[in-house]
Amino acid sequence: MDTPRCLFTIVRLALCLLFVPSVLWATPAEDAAYQLAQGCYAVQSPGTGKYLSRSDIGTYRFDASSVENAPHFFFKPSGLGRFLLTDQDGKYLSSTVPAVETVRSNPSLSGEWEITADEVEPNQFAFQIRNQLTLQRIKNSYWKTVSYFWGWYKTKSLVTESEFDLVAQSDCRDYTEMTVNVQADRNALKGNVNDPVRGFIDSHTHITSYEFMGGKVMHGDPFHRWGVESALADSKVIHGKDGSFDIIGNLYQYGDVGYRYDTRGWPDFPWWPNHSQLTHSGYYYKWIERSYLAGLRLMVVDLVENQVLCNVQSTINPAGWVGANSCDTMDSIRLQAQRLYEMQDYIDAQFGGPGKGFFQIVTSPSEARQVIADGKLAIVMGVEASETLNCGGLDYCSIAKVESGLMELYDLGVRGIFPAHKADNQIGGSHVEDGFINLGQALSTGYFFKTKECDEDTRGRHFATGVPLLRDIPFIKDILAQTGTGPEYDETIEHCNTKGLSETGVYLVNRMIDLNMIIELDHSSTDSVTAIMDIIEARDYSGVVSSHSWMHSAKDNGLHKNTKRLIQAGGFVAPYNSDANSMNDRVGKYLDEVETTGYWQGVGLGTDMAGLGGQAAPRSNVNSAPLHYPFVSEFGFVFDKQVAGNRVFDLNTDGIAHYGLVADHIEDMREQSNPRIYEAIMNSAEAYLQMWERASSNNNAQFVDPL
Numbered sequence: 001m002d003t004p005r006c007l008f009t010i011v012r013l014a015l016c017l018l019f020v021p022s023v024l025w026a027t028p029a030e031d032a033a034y035q036l037a038q039g040c041y042a043v044q045s046p047g048t049g050k051y052l053s054r055s056d057i058g059t060y061r062f063d064a065s066s067v068e069n070a071p072h073f074f075f076k077p078s079g080l081g082r083f084l085l086t087d088q089d090g091k092y093l094s095s096t097v098p099a100v101e102t103v104r105s106n107p108s109l110s111g112e113w114e115i116t117a118d119e120v121e122p123n124q125f126a127f128q129i130r131n132q133l134t135l136q137r138i139k140n141s142y143w144k145t146v147s148y149f150w151g152w153y154k155t156k157s158l159v160t161e162s163e164f165d166l167v168a169q170s171d172c173r174d175y176t177e178m179t180v181n182v183q184a185d186r187n188a189l190k191g192n193v194n195d196p197v198r199g200f201i202d203s204h205t206h207i208t209s210y211e212f213m214g215g216k217v218m219h220g221d222p223f224h225r226w227g228v229e230s231a232l233a234d235s236k237v238i239h240g241k242d243g244s245f246d247i248i249g250n251l252y253q254y255g256d257v258g259y260r261y262d263t264r265g266w267p268d269f270p271w272w273p274n275h276s277q278l279t280h281s282g283y284y285y286k287w288i289e290r291s292y293l294a295g296l297r298l299m300v301v302d303l304v305e306n307q308v309l310c311n312v313q314s315t316i317n318p319a320g321w322v323g324a325n326s327c328d329t330m331d332s333i334r335l336q337a338q339r340l341y342e343m344q345d346y347i348d349a350q351f352g353g354p355g356k357g358f359f360q361i362v363t364s365p366s367e368a369r370q371v372i373a374d375g376k377l378a379i380v381m382g383v384e385a386s387e388t389l390n391c392g393g394l395d396y397c398s399i400a401k402v403e404s405g406l407m408e409l410y411d412l413g414v415r416g417i418f419p420a421h422k423a424d425n426q427i428g429g430s431h432v433e434d435g436f437i438n439l440g441q442a443l444s445t446g447y448f449f450k451t452k453e454c455d456e457d458t459r460g461r462h463f464a465t466g467v468p469l470l471r472d473i474p475f476i477k478d479i480l481a482q483t484g485t486g487p488e489y490d491e492t493i494e495h496c497n498t499k500g501l502s503e504t505g506v507y508l509v510n511r512m513i514d515l516n517m518i519i520e521l522d523h524s525s526t527d528s529v530t531a532i533m534d535i536i537e538a539r540d541y542s543g544v545v546s547s548h549s550w551m552h553s554a555k556d557n558g559l560h561k562n563t564k565r566l567i568q569a570g571g572f573v574a575p576y577n578s579d580a581n582s583m584n585d586r587v588g589k590y591l592d593e594v595e596t597t598g599y600w601q602g603v604g605l606g607t608d609m610a611g612l613g614g615q616a617a618p619r620s621n622v623n624s625a626p627l628h629y630p631f632v633s634e635f636g637f638v639f640d641k642q643v644a645g646n647r648v649f650d651l652n653t654d655g656i657a658h659y660g661l662v663a664d665h666i667e668d669m670r671e672q673s674n675p676r677i678y679e680a681i682m683n684s685a686e687a688y689l690q691m692w693e694r695a696s697s698n699n700n701a702q703f704v705d706p707l
Contacts, residue, residue: 026354032117032125034353036075036083040172042067044165045140046126051167052101052138060093060101062140067167076175077349078112078225082132085113088173095131101138107226109133118163126163137162178228178286178644180660182293184637186358189293189375196600197372197686199297200666203547203574204522204606206384207283207301207343208336213310214324216317217248218610220265220273220281222288223346228266231284232644235263235272238320239279245320247313249279252436252612267645275615275655282609285347285359287660290642292358292377294633294663297685298368299377300547302384303336303414304611305329306422307392308444329387330405337381337412344379363413365692372685382416382520383409384611386423386430386444391504393445397426402508406515416518416545419505420528424449427508429499429525431550432461438487439468448487451495457561458526459553460494463487496552500527503707509535510703516696518543521566522550529562533569534706542570543695548606548613549576549586559593567593572691574604574684579616579655580665580672587677594680594687602687603680607662615656616665619672626652627668634670634682639663 026034043052045062051070052060064070071087078084084107085093092111094104104111112132117125129138141160147153191197210218216238224231239246242260250259253276262271272280288299310327313320325335340361347357361379362368368378389405391397409417420430422437423444432438432449442448448468454460467486489495501509509532512519519536521529521544529551536544544566552560559567567573573594575586583605590603609615619625629650630640642649642660649657651664670678 028123029117029119029125030081031353032119033081033115033127034349034356036115036166037077037350037352039075039166040072040169041075041166042070042072042169043129043138044167045142045161046163046165047140047144047159047161048142052164054087054103058103060103062142067169072169072172074172074175075115076227077346080345080349080354081116082112082114082225082349084111084175084226086173086175088171090173090176095134095136098134098136099139107230112225127166128163138164140164176227176229178284179642180286180290180293181640181642182290182637182663184293184635186293186375188635188637191373191375193369193373195373197297197369197689198682199295199372199685200681201298201300201574201604201685201688202291202296202577202607202662203298203300203545203572203604203684203688204576204608204611205283205299205301206304206609206611207281207288208339209304209610210281211325211336211339212305212332213248214314214321214327216320216324217246217309217313218279218281220284220610222281222283223285223343225346228284228286228645232266232269234265235280239263240320245317246279247317248309248612249277253278253614267647269644269647273658275617275657278612278614282615282656282658282660284658284660285343287642287658288377289358290639290660291662291666293635293637294639294666295635295682296377296662297372298380298688300380300382300416301340302382302416302418302611303333303340304383305332305385305387306440307385307387308423308440312443328390329385329392330390330408333383333385333388333409333414334412337414340379340381361413363415365689365696368689368692380416381412381414382418382518383414384418384421384520384523386421386425388417388419388421388425388427389508391426393424393426395426397504399504399507402504403511406508406511410515410517414517416520417508417512418520418523419501419508419532420524422523424497424499426502427505428501428528428531429497430528431523431525431552432463432495432497434461434463434489435468438463449495450498451489452498453490453493454496454526454552457554458494458496459555459557459560460496462491463489463495464491465489497525497527499525501531501707503705506531506535506705506707510539513539513541513543513698514701516543516698518545518692518695520545520547521562522546522548524551526552526560526562531706533562533565535704536569536571537565538704538706539698539700539702541695541698541700542691543698544569544571545691546571546573547604548574548608559589563590564593568597570597570599570691570694572604572688574606576613577605577607577616577656577662577665579619580668581619581621582616583669583681584674584677587680588674591676591680600683600687600690601680602683602685604684604688605681607656607659609656609659617655618652619668622652625672627664627671631664631667633663633667639667
């Protein structure tokens with residue numbers, strides 16, 4: 001985070017310090033506790049030398065005289081400094097009553113333990129083990145003989161100890177977890193911070209979308225303190241039996257609210273994840289780790305919300321809405337930012353402490369370069385929503401509200417924002433679509449899209465007269481036409497939005513440039529983008545992005561003039577990801593323009609996974625030219641098929657069913673795509689960083705109003 005900005009107010013200073021990596025403040029004792037992660041230990045009393053052992057009635061006492069007769073516990077982190085302790089039978093050390101430790105078969109709060117350490121001698125530690133339910137430490141009481149007067153008089157006193165030795169063992173039963181199925185020397189990923197980054201960026205992801213739309217639409221958590229069995233459990237918990245509550249997923253993807261499927265998750269995964277489904281997340285952290293090992297160096301995580309769909313589902317599906325999150329956009333963004341920091345901490349915990357995990361949130365290009373040089377994945381936060389800053393079409397919005405909301409997002413660590421998404425707002429117009437999206441537009445703004453014929457340079461959308469969805473029901477369209485109900489459109493032309501950037505939008509764009517933030521142009525109307533690019537060019541600013549092919553195309557389906565302006569200004573582009581064959585054309589048309597500039601020749605990809613967007617299916621020629629397993633990546637790592645519980649995933653048959661298969665997809669492009677295209681992808685992280693650095697160094701302070 002930019003330190004001068006943090007000093008602007010006391011509150012901002014506090015927030016800045018909050019986001020400083022805690023590894024800078026870790027003591028040797030704290031590190032000793034963190035480094036227990038994934039270890040195998042017996043718990044020993046320093047006073048008696050005996051070990052914690054389990055009785056026949058399922059309680060624990062310090063009465064084992066040898067380590068061989070004591071349970072050996074696997075220390076699985078549930079968070080920083082917190083652990084689940086499981087024995088060789090896979091049972092959990094737990095406590096539901098103070099001072100009584102028992103065995104349980106399943107994870108729960110009673111089986112979570114906060115472990116802290118005291119340095120009793122240099123590099124020697126004693127550990128306290130405190131239950132998270134009872135908030136009581138494990139203790140051991142014993143009688144100790146005390147001698148007085150040179151042994152002439154002896155007595156016994158009761159000693160109660162709450163610090164113990166942890167004796168390393170090697171025969172624990174590993175905690176159930178996903179495998180990445182990669183043989184890798186991770187030290188090979190480390191490099192010089194001053195060298196260009198080799199690797200790719202996914203410029204459009206939605207890791208936190210499991211919390212959007214009330215947390216009742218997208219199933220599958222990217223992490224869970226109790227592990228994969230809880231994170232990727234049966235989706236009936238939110239989608240209902242056979243997916244009967246999955247209204248948005250069934251309607252949006254299959255056009256059938258009555259569509260049904262097998263909801264089972266770990267360990268069998270009979271149906272999900274798959275490349276076409278929309279409401280099951282593919283972002284479990286081990287899957288992300290697999291793609292990071294394949295060359296993923298930067299990842300833009302867009303905190304996302306669709307307030308309209310959230311409210312609709314809560315209304316028509318009250319039975320599935322118990323315990324839902326708020327539909328308010330800013331509330332949702334705050335929660336998702338919190339979850340992303342929690343995910344970073346959780347992954348850190350798995351690797352032995354703060355800053356040690358592969359997944360690190362960054363707020364500046366210099367931080368990103370340092371994280372990548374340390375052999376880790378840099379995470380950039382963005383926001384994609386129609387009601388960002390709670391300035392939707394029906395909201396009260398003002399310059400003061402925009403300023404306050406923008407600074408809140410900046411202090412949360414957000415560095416990129418979409419001015420518009422799926423509906424018009426008080427910032428500007430959106431990229432229009434008919435059907436389901438037009439109905440959402442009406443619910444969000446109080447009116448259906450107001451359109452005009454696109455200009456001669458712009459490819460638009462076809463619209464039909466009548467209320468979307470209802471007009472497709474037999475005879476309904478004729479009735480609506482007779483009654484005049486619903487919008488009327490010229491069905492012979494291509495439509496573009498009449499709404500462009502507002503005065504409030506002009507203010508937002510200028511302030512984002514002042515803050516050196518990244519402006520995302522996808523989903524904005526052509527008139528909005530034109531006005532934004534006028535400001536960008538006048539202020540000589542490079543911090544502008546098209547992250548997943550959602551800008552308008554030219555009439556011939558080539559690059560729109562605004563996209564060319566973006567590239568020539570030093571902005572960054574990435575197409576919506578597809579199979580290796582299709583990426584030749586998708587990347588190539590951007591690269592043709594990038595190569596005319598003096599900027600780094602990189603083009604990224606945007607998967608949009610878990611953003612109600614489908615993923616690449618297997619290539620059409622996969623039977624004649626399959627990806628062979630195991631394969632060796634550019635970085636010398638050996639990748640086998642990814643195994644998730646009882647399911648084996650293969651890019652040749654599954655396509656990009658989950659995020660771990662992005663790794664396989666990158667190798668598929670290396671083998672199948674034009675080498676020029678693969679090189680552009682592997683140059684994309686560096687291209688993005690250089691764009692961000694140009695934006696961060698811009699000090700043009702003029703306020704530009706193109707309206």
